[in-house]
Amino acid sequence: MLTFGTGNKAVAMAVRDAKPVVVAAYPITPQTEIVEELANYVTDGSLDARYIPVESEHSSMAACIGAAATGVRTFTATSSHGLVYMCEMLHMSAGARLPIVMANANRSIGPGWNIGAEHTDSISMRDTGWLQVYVSSVQEAYDVTLMAFRIAEHTDVLLPVMINLDGFLLTHITQTFETVEPDDFIPPIATPHAIDINNPGGYGTLTPGDTHFKFRRDIERGMQASIPVIEETEADFARRFGREYHLYDEYRMEDADVVIIAMGTFGKEMEVAVDILREEGIRAGAIRMRWFRPFITPDLDGKDVVVIDRDYSFGFGGVVANELQAKCGCKPFSVIAGLGGQEVTYDDIAEFVRIQRPGTEHWFGVDD
Amino acid sequence: MFEIRLHSRGGQGGVTAAKLIAYAAFLDGKYATATPLYGAERRGAPVVSFIRIDDRPIRVYSQIRNPDLVIVLDESIMELVDVLKGLKPDGEVFVNSQKGTCVEGHRTYPVDLTSISLSLDLVLAGNPILNTPLIGAIAKLGVISQESAKQVIAETFRDERNVEAALRAYEELKI
Structure with missing residues (x-):
């Protein structure tokens, strides 16, 4: 119904x-x-x-x-x-x-x-x-x-x-x-x-x-x-x-050079960011992690990876970014965003991709 | 996508109004979302709700920055909050106003929802019920259909006076 x-x-x-x-x-x-x-x-x-x-x-x-x-x-x-x-x-x-x-x-x-x-x-x-x-x-x-x-x-x-x-x-x-x-x-x-x-x-x-x-x-x-x-x-x-689900959701990943990864509602909003980046000529894609435990490791071989964590492990870093790094060997650009319900829009997510520096951490709205 | 930002005061029914408008759009066969913005509000404090209506599934969860329509349920909020912030250049404004308030640079539709409700004795916990006349007015703007507006009111409120309030607001809003 x-x-x-x-x-x-x-x-x-x-x-x-x-x-x-x-x-x-x-x-x-x-x-x-x-x-x-x-x-x-x-x-x-x-x-x-x-x-x-x-x-x-x-x-x-x-x-x-x-x-x-x-x-x-x-x-x-x-x-x-x-x-x-x-x-x-x-x-x-x-x-x-x-x-x-x-x-x-x-x-x-x-x-x-x-x-x-x-x-x-x-x-x-x-x-x-x-x-x-x-x-x-x-x-x-x-x-x-x-x-x-x-x-x-x-x-x-x-x-x-x-x-x-x-x-x-x-x-x-x-x-x-x-x-x-x-x-x-x-x-x-x-x-x-x-x-x-x-x-x-x-x-x-x-x-x-x-x-x-x-x-x-x-x-x-x-x-x-x-x-x-x-x-x-x-x-x-x-x-x-009739409704399909997979271990993780992929969006426009076929020929992506850079992939945005997040969990929860960011995982939908970032699809709009991917569309914006594609119009600019950036071959972006997105993977929405659905299962955190068991941790499902996507194939990220050869791609730039931007991970948005709505969490933080003090003394360590963004948890999803670092767990992915441990499992995949990638060097993600780790964005910490949305903590405490901080407002983050698809425009902000698109900007994370434009400014990404692999292997570094960026606190949205705190770091310049 | 058509985006509406609704300004009200806690206790005025703004959050419910947003849900009802989105529900009417759903009955029209559209995709619609209604989102309340919660903070430390309490009764009487300015609150904001967002409504999105589209022909395709809506993927956006963040706040509406550039609305097509701004609804103001209490015009005294306009002294506290910049209700026009981010409004599209051709965006429109609906104000519940007892003095025909119009804003500069934007098509404004002032309707006295408060008096409509009070004249029908539609009062809840000492406050006039503004939801139902608002839905009538919004139907006049073409955001939702008249049929869906009627159905939403009939399903949600048993009292016939709510339908009457919606009809009066529909008549009073001048396109």
């Missing part, structure tokens, strides 16, 4: 259509509309789930862990300070191999107090064992939320998935999107290590080093196994519903 709504609403509708059994949530700007909508669906009966309002994000993830451990589908949403507050539980959920799905409205972390879009919240959860996907439109927010349940719950993966959408820029924009009837697109959840509540057992008790070590490697195996599962899920989604 063709409809019109915000990024938050699209996530909530996709969750409703995926039919989780437990939603545990604590509100935080700018994701609050997601859990408000879900509370409405539970109240009006369109979602038959237990909605657990909790007293903090640490508890919302703990509640999801408890529910998921019994083998049921779970969902929560958070943002910024809420996400970092649940950090311990993020490690717990991935370590316990529980396929929880969560939406994170990317927002900066204070101080100074700021509610604008920034990826530092989710990127600082990089090593928890969660899959991380970044979306760039209301439609993609809906589609990816549906797909996230199938990917997380696949028995080759059994890892939680975080869907990231830029705070306000995507959570609060109103756009056209199409909902689907998922039917059997998401198979029933079948967690192999689910606890039988009538015959309870325990997991995660004292684990000696050599066993713990093996468990860690198994998480990495699940992470690597998620790549073909993502591809197969996206292919089946395209077959059933």
Whole structure:
């Protein structure tokens, strides 16, 4: 059904259509509309789930862990300070191999107090064992939320998935999107290590080093196994519903000499920058990174690379730029832009390409 | 692409108005986006919303710098904010005005939305409802169709007086 709504609403509708059994949530700007909508669906009966309002994000993830451990589908949403507050539980959920799905409205972390879009919240959860996907439109927010349940719950993966959408820029924009009837697109959840509540057992008790070590490697195996599962899920989604997704999005890359790389809403806006540069005779292309974990490495051989990071790792640099450099051996022009919701337009993005100096870092609006 | 910047005060319904105009454009078969600009606003503070309408999918998320149309829901904002900033040379201005305010250098459409709402007793939490007459006026400018304007109002507001408010604003706006 063709409809019109915000990024938050699209996530909530996709969750409703995926039919989780437990939603545990604590509100935080700018994701609050997601859990408000879900509370409405539970109240009006369109979602038959237990909605657990909790007293903090640490508890919302703990509640999801408890529910998921019994083998049921779970969902929560958070943002910024809420996400970092649940950090311990993020490690717990991935370590316990529980396929929880969560939406994170990317927002900066204070101080100074700021509610604008920034990826530092989710990127600082990089090593928890969660899959991380970044979306760039209301439609993609809906589609990816549906797909996230199938990917997380696949028995080759059994890892939680975080869907990231830029705070306000995507959570609060109103756009056209199409909902689907998922039917059997998401198979029933079948967690192999689910606890039988009538015959309870325990997991995660004292684990000696050599066993713990093996468990860690198994998480990495699940992470690597998620790549073909993502591809197969996206292919089946395209077959059933007609919308195509790939591990990363390419735009006018066929003969590109210089490629702009970014995640989230920059990933759409930069297409306009590419069109502007092409008219000037600069053979530009764009790659929108969709999956940050697992990290998908595009082929950048022989191209100049301009990476826009809406994040920063202090003492290191722009995270996407440096991870790409590590994996591809390229020397990107690393642009740090849009932190705290800083306004960045397609004209600004085009200018990044014109002024690029490979192997250097540029703070937009701060460096001259 | 047709770009609209809407200036209002927190609590006046500007954010909702932007969504409704974009929704009407969607019903017209166009691609449309509505984006509120959030900061530390609170009730009464100047706020801005953006509306984009196009025949193709819209890839732009940044703010509108060069609007085709500026809507001002509270003309006292014009003393605080440069509402004409970046307006295209042939860009137009719509002002909710009780004194027929016109701006220099741009075609201006002043309509007294406030009086229309007050005369119909369309008041919410002590403020006149400006959304519905605004939609009527915007339909007159041809940004959205009359049919879609009617449908949006009918779907969103149960009270028939909203349709009447839209019709009056439609009549009062002189092309």
